[in-house]
Amino acid sequence: MRVTPTTARLRPRSVRAKIVALLMLPIVSLMALWGYAAVTTASHIGDTQRVKDVNAELLTPVDEFITALQTERTAATRHAAAGNTAGLDALKAAGKATDDAATALRNGADAATADAELLDAGLPTRIDRLEADARGLTALREQTEAKDGSRTAFTGYSTVIEHAFAVTGALTGENGTDAASEARVVLELARAREAVAQEQALLAAGSGAGKLTTEQYTLFVGAVATQQELLKPAIADLKAVHQAAYNAVLQSSNYAGFAAGENRVRGAGPGASVISTGFLKDWDKDADAVLKGFGEAESDAGTGATAKANPFGWDTLGASGVAVILGLLGVLLSLLVSVGVGRGLIVELLELRDDALEVAGRRLPRAMRRLHAGQGVDIDAEAPMRRLVGDELAQVGTALTAVQRAALKAASERAELLSGISGVYVSIARRGQVLLHRQLDLLHQLEQRPRDPAEVQELYQVDYLATRMRRHSESLLILSGIAPGRGWRDPIPLVDVLRAAVAEIEQPGRVQVWPVPRVSLNGGSVADVIHLLAELVENAASFSPPSAHVRLRAARLREGLLIEIEDSGFGMNEEAMAEANRKIQSEDIDLLDAKQIGLFVVNRIAARQGLSVELRSSESGGATAAVLIRENLIRDDMPVHDEVRADGQDGGRSLAPASALIPQQRG
Structure with a gap:
């Protein structure tokens, strides 16, 4: 109809x-x-x-x-x-x-x-x-x-x-x-x-x-x-x-x-x-x-x-009077029965609706968050199975509980799968890190010996590749919820942090580092900030023409330190930009999503260090990644570093290899 x-x-x-x-x-x-x-x-x-x-x-x-x-x-x-x-x-x-x-x-x-x-x-x-x-x-x-x-x-x-x-x-x-x-x-x-x-x-x-x-x-x-x-x-x-x-x-x-x-x-x-x-x-x-x-x-x-x-009298009213009286009683009885039945049915439906909203809005998402956080969930306690008795509404409630249990079971199995995958990530990353650190140490020794400039440049290229491999290995650890093994005890100048991040990409010469404020970052956050900036810089270099430059600049704000990575690429449409920001800022990430894993790495690092990261369109038509580092991670004094000068005037034209900034290994 x-x-x-x-x-x-x-x-x-x-x-x-x-x-x-x-x-x-x-x-x-x-x-x-x-x-x-x-x-x-x-x-x-x-x-x-x-x-x-x-x-x-x-x-x-x-x-x-x-x-x-x-x-x-x-x-x-x-x-x-x-x-x-x-x-x-x-x-x-x-x-x-x-x-x-x-x-x-x-x-x-x-x-x-x-x-x-x-x-x-x-x-x-x-x-x-x-x-x-x-x-x-x-x-x-x-x-x-x-x-x-x-x-x-x-x-x-x-x-x-x-x-x-x-x-x-x-x-x-x-x-x-x-x-x-x-x-x-x-x-x-x-x-x-x-x-x-x-x-x-x-x-x-x-x-x-x-x-x-x-x-x-x-x-x-x-x-x-x-x-x-x-x-x-x-x-x-x-x-x-x-x-x-x-x-x-x-x-x-x-x-x-x-x-x-x-x-x-x-x-x-x-x-x-x-x-x-x-x-x-x-x-x-x-x-x-x-x-x-x-x-x-x-x-x-x-x-x-x-x-x-x-x-x-009876002669006048007769059967019609009886019909009126019985009809009135019938109307009143019908009203009472209808009100009672209707009210009971409405209450049952409202309770069923409230249960469904409670499951969909609170209990199931809460259990999902616990599963994503690696915590166990007792399915029988979260969704006790009801016996299939009663009327159709009770059966709908039983079916709703069965759906909730199926969702929790599927999520639990998926969490176990992710946990297993995470364990594999950690195992592979740990093994790769050991070999990469040995390789970087060997490369550092070779770079210190007198050699032909061409050979030194080739060693630098091998150093860059090894550094990228180390970053990818650390990404596996980060996605698994484990902090990387390297770290610093003392504050590190911001310019050294930026140069180290640039050194971990394939084409560091395309990056222009603008003059930066004379501040330092706490040693405990340096490794994560370097890794986060390297992911964003590499993303900017990958999605812009080979001849275009990527600009890396920083500014001191009242809220903290703002670092911007701007490319000259073709930019992103609104839908793609919103999806990328969702992956960066979402509390839940899907490790089975193979697209743009670097954004998930940025998500984990930003959440661990309390950083704010956002992608937005730039005036040049490309995209800009803005990173806000909070005040609690910044120091205004500039300690002298023996290996790297913090003048910030090289503009990305002559960068030392990534192994020049040697961290103190943890554990």
């Missing part, structure tokens, strides 16, 4: 961030699912509470208003049919109950006005129309006192009741509670109860004449048909717990008498004198009992059950 720069920036970089991202993904997903369940449950609780509010503010007042209107309609039609003051007290009592219900309706409607439009877009209009009907009840009552008042009362009150059912119907779309039956079914049962109330009002309207007109009979038969059509199917759709109340009413003697009266009136037909006083009294009693039973059953199935619903 191709990684874009944006993806690379978003990708976690540290191990801690990666582990946190890995563990947080399932936790965030689980929290999202829990959040969805919690929001759904909270929404269900809110819906239940809203239904209760709607029930208390609108449905209950509307139902009570409908019941009051039904009672007043029956009383109004009976009073209008009597044509006298009969039933007036009952009408006034019913009117007062209706007014009280209308007041409660208006108060509830005012409280629910803010949410009415949210429940149904047409609900505010229906409520306004019902409130207008409630305010017009006074006018309606006055109309019932006029001629044909029973017809006006039946029609007027039925219209208001229908408007009330319109408000209730608009609320059937609102989610109900689990405790209540479906609002649509309850509304059908309410209409069935309205049909029973209409039957009672129609018979009351015909009570004055003892019979029903054709219109009244038609309305009566229609009300009976509506009641029978809606009642039993709606009861069947109720919840089982709510069906019992309706079935109890249907199986009662009151309903049987009520049904018998219906059948009697329907069988007689319009205009038949069947509404006697005794019949109507008994039938009204049964009808009142049926209406009361239907009202109570309707309340239990709808508004009453809703009012009793608990938004935080």
Whole structure:
């Protein structure tokens, strides 16, 4: 997969961030699912509470208003049919109950006005129309006192009741509670109860004449048909717990008498004198009992059950509430487990990283330095082998220890090899030194005898070669960490030291020794300084044209004595210069590196005597080697030397052979 720069920036970089991202993904997903369940449950609780509010503010007042209107309609039609003051007290009592219900309706409607439009877009209009009907009840009552008042009362009150059912119907779309039956079914049962109330009002309207007109009979038969059509199917759709109340009413003697009266009136037909006083009294009693039973059953199935619903109860929360609680426990448990596992994993990884850095940055380099210094290293103590047990991280730690042991073992074997090579160097160098010193002594004796100048010059050439051979032999000892055998007890003038260094190269005539300060070097450091300068001068002569001169000059500084060897060669690039300085100044040298062994010799001598050596580019285009000799190796007095004059004015034109500066042999 191709990684874009944006993806690379978003990708976690540290191990801690990666582990946190890995563990947080399932936790965030689980929290999202829990959040969805919690929001759904909270929404269900809110819906239940809203239904209760709607029930208390609108449905209950509307139902009570409908019941009051039904009672007043029956009383109004009976009073209008009597044509006298009969039933007036009952009408006034019913009117007062209706007014009280209308007041409660208006108060509830005012409280629910803010949410009415949210429940149904047409609900505010229906409520306004019902409130207008409630305010017009006074006018309606006055109309019932006029001629044909029973017809006006039946029609007027039925219209208001229908408007009330319109408000209730608009609320059937609102989610109900689990405790209540479906609002649509309850509304059908309410209409069935309205049909029973209409039957009672129609018979009351015909009570004055003892019979029903054709219109009244038609309305009566229609009300009976509506009641029978809606009642039993709606009861069947109720919840089982709510069906019992309706079935109890249907199986009662009151309903049987009520049904018998219906059948009697329907069988007689319009205009038949069947509404006697005794019949109507008994039938009204049964009808009142049926209406009361239907009202109570309707309340239990709808508004009453809703009012009793608990938004935080089991019926409301149910499985979703359990899911929310278990989900919360799952989220908390996941967080605890993830934090524990992630923290433990991060700690193990950080410990593994720290161990690796400790091995790579301290323990392994320290052991390597000890091996390079010739000291033994206990591999089991430095890197104790771990058992291959535990998880993958423990196995990585075991593998890391195995790598460390392998590196220490390889370094130890290499150190043993270098030690063996060093021993060979020392043995060969010691043997060669013995022969070379004997050869130089013999050459010195031959040079003292009178000879032809040409023969003397040839002896000088042999002397130079022997001196170089002695220097190379001493280089083997120096690389092996052993000081050369020659040395001086007394301070030696600087000019003699420089001339002796020049005398140890193949072409000493190419070297120009500039005037030097009148100082001396301590005898103990003379041999090393001569050897170091000879290596640098020979290096300068080797990497410059044969016709070019090498300039050797010295200057007294506050920090000590600065000696510079400058050639006129082609110079060195920055990379080669840096590599050469690294070999000169590094604490560790590789004796198996066969390139530029002279720089390693300079490294060992500089480290032993505390000298500072650096290569840098010169203004002439070549290279300059700068050697700083510290104050503790310098003396300003100039002791007289019998063999060599320290005037420093020969400029490299006529140098005595190297054997002219005879050292005191050590050991």
